[in-house]
Amino acid sequence: MLNRASSFWARLDWITVGVYFLLVFLGWLNIYAAVYDQDHQNIFDISQKYGMQLLWIGASVILIIMIFLVDSRFYAAFPYPIYALVLILLLLVLAFGKEVNGAKSWIDLGLIRLQPAEFAKLSTALALAKFTSTYNFKLLKFRNLLIVGAIMFTPSLLILLQNDTGSALVYSSLILVLYREGLPGWVLVLLAFIVILFILTLLHGVGTVAFIILGLMLLYYYFNARDFRTSLIAFGILLIAYSIPYAFNYFEWFSIPTNLLIIVPFVFASIIFVYFAYRKNINRIYSIVGITLLSLMFILTVDYGFNNVLIQHQRDRINNLLGIEFDPLGAGYNVNQSLIAIGSGGFSGKGYLQGTQTKYDFVPEQSTDFIFCTVGEEWGFLGTSSILLLFTFLLIRILIIAERQKSSFTRIYAYGVASIFFFHLIINVGMTIGLAPVIGIPLPFFSYGGSSLWAFTILLFILLRLDVSRDQLLN
Amino acid sequence: MPVNNQNSDKQWVIGGIFIVLVLIFLIRLFYIQVWDNAYQLTAESNSQRHVTQYPARGLILDRNGKVLVQNQAAYDLMVVPKQVQEFDTLEFCKMLSITNKELKEKLKKAKLYSWYKPSIFLKQVSFEDYATFQEHLFRFPGFFVQTRTLRDYPMPTATHLLGYVGEVSEKQIENNSYYNLGDYIGISGIEKTYEQELRGTKGNKIFLVDVHNRIKGEFRDGDFDIMAIPGYNITTTIDAELQLFGEQLMEYKIGSIVAIEPSTGEILALISAPSYNPAMLVGRARSLNYSHLQNDSLKPLFNRALTAQYPPGSIFKIINGLIGLQGQFINWHTHFTCDKSLVGCHNHPTNDNIEKAIQFSCNPYFFQTYKKIIQQGKDNNRFIDSRYGLTYWRNYVLEFGLGKKLKSDLPNISSGSIPDTTFYDKWYGKERWAFSNIASNSIGQGEVMVVPIQMANLVAIIANKGYYITPHVVKKVGEKTNANPEFLTIHPTSIDTKWFETVQNAMYAVVNEAHGTAGRARIDSIAVCGKTGTVQNPHGEDHSVFIAFAPKDNPQIAIAVYVENSGFGGTWAAPIASLMIEKYINGEISEYNTKYKQQRILDYKPLYVEPSK
Incomplete structure (x- = not known):
């Protein structure tokens, strides 16, 4: 037993673990900066967002330990029940959910509110990996393509019905997984x-x-x-x-x-x-x-x-992104403010907690969707490029992990994880610098919110748990 | 060789896509953050300053369109603590004539409110100070001037009615997100009742300012600006000239006048004396003046016309008479001997009928009438019988708008009180009181309490021969007629019109016939109907009360006049009422009446104090 435990720690991908904690820490620092004001400086003050985020980070550590305690074979064995459970949750949200900012995507559990859409990414990546990794699987068979499409787009559709367009679009990123598993390049x-x-x-x-x-x-x-x-x-x-x-x-x-x-x-x-x-x-x-x-x-x-x-506000956002119509009171205002905030950071930034644009109303949603503005304003180009490179490093690291698997289940799952992280990174950062439409999806580990932090943590650490057993066949 | 691992060279393509997109992003970030300094300049110029655009508060006009309340410009010095840098405090203080200590305190207060949001540093800077300061403003980063409007009174009249505006309280800010610290809100009178209509909607203007706090221009050509929407003008029912005239008549006296147009319920004048100049509660002197007024023993802030409760005195005999007639306890020809052993009376000719009884204001007559109403003989037990009678009587009295708050558009109206069985049960114990205990209600000196505006409303009912429309003070909001259904609804009494005619005849006689109690209210050209009242005052001389309406055939004005501590109603209240009626109907006072009647009133100055030398 001792041997097994020590081999667990030896085989754990410590580089990824390190990058994870670095990102989470930097994320928390920026949430603190985004909502910082003179009156509330205690970092444990849970009436403030950074206090709550600290609480959620703590919970994430517990989640990680729990994920590690479960055997790898469990994750390979139960993707379908997990997938089904999350679908039920998504349906429940549609029926009984709480509406926040026009999207009906929250389940209110009294003490905490959960956003099932965040967890649907995990279950979909797992289910897709499970289905695609069956022995002698041929993706290009019509029946298989149909099932793969259903696995990918059922949760997407349910989330679209919740009026959360951003989260629904995330699933399109899984096309990269399919490409890796046999979809021809011309597609x-x-x-x-x-x-x-x-x-x-x-x-x-x-x-x-x-x-x-x-x-x-x-x-x-x-x-x-x-x-x-x-x-x-x-x-x-x-x-x-x-x-x-x-x-x-x-x-x-x-x-x-x-x-x-x-x-x-x-x-x-x-x-x-x-x-x-x-x-x-x-x-x-x-x-x-x-x-x-x-x-x-x-x-x-x-x-x-x-x-x-399309509905007017969708048109506005696309128009605005493409620079066709300038509608200052609509989506344009946010992007404009966001660009000013990031642009004003200059090469080395204004210094931690010295940002003025991201605080007090200039930038909307400064602790969630537009958290990257705080990075840009206070840490400058040095900060933004470092964060981007750190994320790129993580993505490449995941690809390396993927390709060293003996079992194709883990490999496909790893590509799923990479695709999802990539999509979130590109869209979230892209919208703050005017390169992507403002569709409001969180930046992993940086945006304020428990559901999103937990979902990304679970996504990544299940991969790390599977990676520990990389020499076993899990299919 | 791992199982089922074809296509493994595709990892390079996927990794390539990742890296290419991130590279594009890095280039873009480099461009906006390092290469292009346009964004930097926008933000470095200390970005935007949001300046609230205060809408002009609506004007208040009299019924003929004369302006009673308008606006004047005022300048508030604002501060954003975060933007304040070192500056020459000595010069700063000198320019604004404040002390260094005040400066520090005010800055501290502003920081306590918010570091980033502007708060008021100094309120209502004078135009001269503003002009000097504006030139030096660039030397004091973090400070700027915000223009707003204050109330201005071209005609210093109708103070109580108009009310005043003041800063919102913390509680009001909490309850209503429209208001911010330092905003103004109507606190009393029309300013309070019609706050929503008068205030308009605030706007917001965004300016770009540079590090020196100088405005560089509009943000995005003003596309984000929200224009302020001015408040509605309010047209009141008040006749400003009549109001002003009434105030002059009431100078150096304590009391009130309420005049109503009977057919519409529109208040023509509402005077409470002593009063004060509305301009006293505007500007920086406001708080000082307010405490002076509040500590004044004569309570000038107190609106007597709406809140002072008095026993109705003899005037109440009219109501008892009407109830007696309607309930057939008496009829037109009923005669009661003026038996002074029942209740005191003055010497007067015999009461041949109810009209004469009202005309002579005979106390025993109404004592008898009231007794019949209260002791109807429905029960052999006189205690139980009285309970029944009191309830019967009270139901009628309430129909006259007494004993309850009139649903007017003036705030803080008192309800007065009409005692019921519970009231006397508490006082005497259940079934331990009968007519003899409550007999003084018969002549209006008992437990009945009435507010002047209710008294005026009572006259309106008599003038209308049996109904009233709730007295109100606003005729139009903006261009629209006041649509409050309460002010269009007829409130009827269940007393026959003919009995009101009887009362009107009696009231005509009171003024116009020999032995009437109010010969001083007579006007040669106008048929005035009136009734005197004298309210016994345990604390000093009696209050003089007079109600009247005119002309008899087509009543245009119903009026109630109270003059405190001035004795018999006919002496002072009656001539004041007659002057008001003459002024309203004829537009001016005849030469004779100006010389004698009006001068006599103006010379009567019980409150006048010889200025000490």
Whole structure:
């Protein structure tokens, strides 16, 4: 027994444990700074947020010990019941939950309030690992893809129903896990392409993007046929086909719907393209025409969906992020204040507790969603880059842990953990520096809140517990 | 080789995505934090200063649109302790004429409130001090001046009615998040009742200020500013000229006048004497003046018209007579001998009927009437019979708006009191009292207590021949007519109109016929109806009371006048009432009445003290 215990401590990944405690400590320091005022300086004052956070950190240590006491095989054996339990909790929240800041995501237990959505990430990562790690598992089988999709998006949907869009989007990060486990790379590229099309459409309008797509199609033709003359002719015809309806609109002779503006040149261009391509014997012309058609339909859908399906505040946030409309009283105010706070920190910051922007109303939610502003203002670029690098170190460390597992269950779970941390980091920090929409998800270990701290702690330490048994087969 | 571990080279792609995105973030952070110093400048310029925009408080006008209350500008010196740096305290104190000690105390107080939020350092700096200080403001970081408005009274009248504004108390701040430390709130009168309508809504203006505390411009071109919404103007029912005239008549006297338009319940004038100038409770002198007024033995802060409770005196005989007539205990022709063994009386011709009895204010007549009402013979036991009678009588009395608070829009109205069986049970013990114990109610000297505004309302009921609309003082809020349903509702009495006609005839006789008790209220051109009252005062000379309405056929004004310690009602109260009526209906006092009646009143100055040399 002694041997086993000592081997436990020997095999525990102390580097990760160290990074964890460092992050938690830094997080607490910043919460203290964010709500600091002259009247309440006692760090144990639980009427203040930093006092409460200290309490939750203490509870986290107890949680860690409990996680370590449980055998690794337990985590590998019971993902489904845990998953089911959390789903029930999510349903309960929908039925009896308490509404805070417009999101109905809290269960009030009197003494403490829990946010089941935080724990759903854990259960989903576990269940996904369990399912994907079955012997001889083929991800690309239709049935498997369907089940994987269900595991990922059922909790996501329930959380979306709670009106907590941010937490629901976290599950999309698990696509990285699937990529690691066999999803072809072109899917990621396609997703990236879709996101870029989406952003470009909103930024520059349907007409411009359609023009770019058609241009790309001709470029493809040129590179395949090496026929500069016909390419130029085709481009010229396209330009004319494109500009005639534009001219009609511009001179207000009569108004042509935007959709027609795109479809007419597309039909023209397609005919020319197919004709030349056919003559030059270029392969895959039909799939190229198909992709172009799909892209055009996509941008039309985006345009329609954005203007007719999304709710105003979602539109505002996206608009604001893309810099289309400046709406100072809406989401823009927060990001603007956040940028001022972080920007004012300069290279080395104003010094601990010396921040003025993050205190007193300038930055909203300064202890939760916008805690990174405090880091930026008081510790400057040195602080923000250190924190980012520390997180990156943690992420890479998790990847290293993942790849040294004998059991694929642990590996897949590890990728899940890394993806979730990564998503939170990118979105949370991204929104404070104007690179991501303001969707309000916590920065792990930094944002104030017990549920979030516990959820990330459990997520990470179950991985460390599994890692201790990395030479065993747990599937 | 681990089981099922294909694709392991994908770890490099995933790790690569992590690192690339973090690199993008690092570049972005470097850009906003180090490269681009625009954000730094925005924040370093000490960022924003939120300045509350105080809305102009609504004006208060009289019924003809004359301004009674308006606003004047005032300057508060504010401080944000966190931003205060070392400065020349000597010069600072000299400029604002405060001592070094005061400066320290005030700074300490501000820090105690908040380090970051602005608080008032010095209230209502004079315009001259403000002008000098404004030029030197940049040398005192952390200080700035906030403009707000104070009340101003172009016509120093109707003090009690208008009320005054003062700073909110801590408790009010706790209960209502609208208010902040140093805000003003209506404390009495119309300012209190119509606080919500008058105050408007505060706005907020955001300025960018630099390290020297100089305003650099609007934040985001004022897009974040919230404009203050001015309060509504309040049009009162008061006739300012009548009010002012009444106040002049009441100078150097103690008492009150309430005048009501009977058909609408609108209060035309409401005077409580002694009074004070409303401007005394404005500005920095406020607290000093307030304590002076509070310690004054004549209680000028006390609104006698709404809160002073007196026995009604002889005027109450009208109500007892009406109840007697309605209950058929007496009729128009009823005659009671003026039997002075029952209760004292003065010498007067015989009471041939109820009209004469009211005209001569015969005490024994109403003693008998009241006896019939109380002892109806419903029970052989006179104690039980009296209980029944008292309840019967009281139900009628309450219909006249007595014994309860009128639901007016003036705060702090007293209810007066109409004794009930419980009251006498407590006093004498159950079934240990009968008519003989409560007989003095018959002539209004017993346990009945009435407030002047109720008395005026009683006259309105008589003028209206049987109903009243709750007296109120606000006609319009903004451009809208006061929509309070209470002020549109008719409160009827269950007494027949014809009996009110009888009372009106008697009251006409009181003023206009020989042997009436109020010949001094007669006006040649106006048919005045009135009734005198003399309230016995155990502490000194009796109070003089007179009620009246006019003209008889189309009453436009109902009035009650109280003059304390001035004896018989006909002597002082009656001529004051008649002057008020003449002023309101004719717009001016006839030459003859000015010379004799008005001058006589103005010369009567029981409170006048010869100024010592």
